[in-house]
Amino acid sequence: MLTAIALGFTLGLRHAADPDHVAAIAALLGRQAPGATASRGARAALSLGAAWGLGHSLVILAVGGVFVALRISVVPGWALGAEAAVAVILVAVGLSNLRTLWLGPHDTHQHRPDETRRSGRTLALRALGIGMAHGLAGSAAVALLALAAMPSVAAALVYLLIFGVGTIGGMVAMSLGLGVPALLASERPRLLPWVLGGSGALSVAVGLLLLVEVGIATRLF
Numbered sequence: 001m002l003t004a005i006a007l008g009f010t011l012g013l014r015h016a017a018d019p020d021h022v023a024a025i026a027a028l029l030g031r032q033a034p035g036a037t038a039s040r041g042a043r044a045a046l047s048l049g050a051a052w053g054l055g056h057s058l059v060i061l062a063v064g065g066v067f068v069a070l071r072i073s074v075v076p077g078w079a080l081g082a083e084a085a086v087a088v089i090l091v092a093v094g095l096s097n098l099r100t101l102w103l104g105p106h107d108t109h110q111h112r113p114d115e116t117r118r119s120g121r122t123l124a125l126r127a128l129g130i131g132m133a134h135g136l137a138g139s140a141a142v143a144l145l146a147l148a149a150m151p152s153v154a155a156a157l158v159y160l161l162i163f164g165v166g167t168i169g170g171m172v173a174m175s176l177g178l179g180v181p182a183l184l185a186s187e188r189p190r191l192l193p194w195v196l197g198g199s200g201a202l203s204v205a206v207g208l209l210l211l212v213e214v215g216i217a218t219r220l221f
Contacts, residue, residue, distance in 0.1 A: 005158065005159075005162050007149060007159065008146075008158070008159040008160070008161070008162030008163040008165075008166060009162045009163070009165060009166035009169075010166065011145075011163060011166065012162065012163040012164060012165060012166020012167040012168075012169070012170060013166045013167070013169060013170040013173075014170070015138075015142075015163070015166070015167050015170065016053070016166075016167050016169075016170025016171045016173070016174050017170065017174065019206050020086060020087075020090060020134065020206050020207075020210055021052075021134060021171070021174070022174065022178070023090055023094075023199075023202050023203045023205075023206035023207070024052070024089070024090060024093065024130050024134070024203065025048060025049060025052055025127070025171065025174060025175050025178060026178050026199040026202055026203070027090075027093045027094055027096075027097055027199045027200060027202070027203035028048050028052075028093065028123055028126065028127050028130070029044075029045060029048060029175065029178050029179050029199065030097050030195050030196050030198075030199030030200065031096075031097060031100070031123055031196075042176065042179065044123070044179070045175040045176050045178070045179030046172060046175065046176065047124050047127075048123060048124060048127045048175050049127075049168075049171040049172040049173070049174060049175025049176065050168060050171070050172055050175075051124040051125070051127040051128040051131065052127040052128065052130060052131035052134075052171050052175075053131060053164075053167050053168030053169070053170070053171035053172065054128060054131065054168060055127070055128040055129060055130070055131030055132035055134075055135060056131035056132065056134050056135035056138075056164070056167055056168075056171070057131075057135065057163075057164025057165070057167050057168055058132065058135065058164070059131075059132045059135030059136050059139060060135045060138065060139050060142055060160060060163065060164055060167070061160050061161060061164050062139075063135070063136060063139035063140075063143075064139045064140075064142050064143035064146065064160045065143075065157055065160060067139070067140060067143035067144070067147075068143050068146055068147060068153055068156045068157055068160065069153060069157075071147065071153075072140075072143070079137065079139075079140045079141070080214050082133070082136045082137035083137045083210060083213075083214045084210075084211060084214045085133055085136075085137070086133050086134055086137045086207075086210065087207045087208070087210035087211040087214060088207065088211075089130055089133055089207070090203045090204070090206055090207030090210065091203070091204050091207035091208060091211075092207075093130070093200075093203050094199070094200040094201065094202070094203030094204035094205075094207060095200065095204060096200070097196050097197070097199055097200030097203065098196070098197065098200040098201070098204070100196055100200075101193055101196040101197050101200065131171075142160065142163060143156075143160070146159045146160055146163075
């Protein structure tokens, strides 16, 4: 059981650093840069990372738990469809950031406190939904790893739970680290286009690459 805890938490932390996860959270953080202060930006980064990690972990635990309980040892075909959906989401989020950059200052002005709170809640809900989509795409693979590495169903379920906790912690840390450029941009307006453009381009690029990988995997299987 201690092995399940240690392995699950470590791999959960590592899982948070997957390229598609980094691209998604970077694009969301880029959206909250305009008008952010240091304290508000840090809180936003914390909430976005926690919301993404929570959505991801809940789906991993629910869907992966079913796979473990039923001892499903073959990745279902819909996993590739879920990966494709994640890719499309990444492209859409990235294009949204690039659109904001294209619109210029009219879309990046200082917001009133009530507008900022509403925007923060919207981004957190968006992060929760994107995290759930990522969790659905990865649940089969994580469940297979749990089944292969753990000696019993109970240990595999504990592994999934701890894996989720590790992923939440990793995403919070990742968000706080990636939030630094957004905070710098809020204090130096000339950096804002780089944050929006860079995060948007990264999200689009990773999404397109993921679509290519899904297409290759579909042809192979």
